Amino acid sequence: MSDPSKLAAVVKARCPQCHDGRIFTHKWWNLLKFSEMHEHCPSCGLRYEVEPGFFFGAMYISYAFTVGIMIVGGIIIYNFFGDPSAEGYIIPITLVSLLMVPFNFRMARVIFIHLFSMIKYKSDAAGTASTK
Numbered sequence: 001m002s003d004p005s006k007l008a009a010v011v012k013a014r015c016p017q018c019h020d021g022r023i024f025t026h027k028w029w030n031l032l033k034f035s036e037m038h039e040h041c042p043s044c045g046l047r048y049e050v051e052p053g054f055f056f057g058a059m060y061i062s063y064a065f066t067v068g069i070m071i072v073g074g075i076i077i078y079n080f081f082g083d084p085s086a087e088g089y090i091i092p093i094t095l096v097s098l099l100m101v102p103f104n105f106r107m108a109r110v111i112f113i114h115l116f117s118m119i120k121y122k123s124d125a126a127g128t129a130s131t132k
């Protein structure tokens with residue numbers, strides 16, 4: 001990626017406008033609340049859901065992640081575990097896919113808002129939130 005601070009903001013799940021405020025209210029390992037998002041950026045006040053149902057499209061990214069995990073998992077099992085029976089693929093790949101759900105869900109939304117929301121990074125936006 002050409003903008004290293006954008007990549008860092010994606011990895012750390014920060015706001016696309018200020019690269020400072022957190023998008024999610026809890027850490028990803030909080031299995032009950034990993035999906036809860038701030039409505040507005042705590043740092044610059046940007047509304048994350050730029051239009052109703054905006055994050056619906058993130059499902060396609062999440063789906064692509066899951067397919068990617070299945071393909072990579074299948075290749076690893078085939079090459080390093082001696083091509084087992086069907087269960088030898090289905091059980092570990094299903095388990096890994098389930099373990100990855102919180103990560104998938106969040107990364108899909110972060111990537112989606114950074115790539116498809118048309119929100120531009122403003123270096124002076126951080127800390128300008130009027131609420132709170």
Ligand SMILES: [Zn+2]
Pocket residue numbers: 015016017018019020021041042043044045046125126
């Ligand atoms: Zn922000």
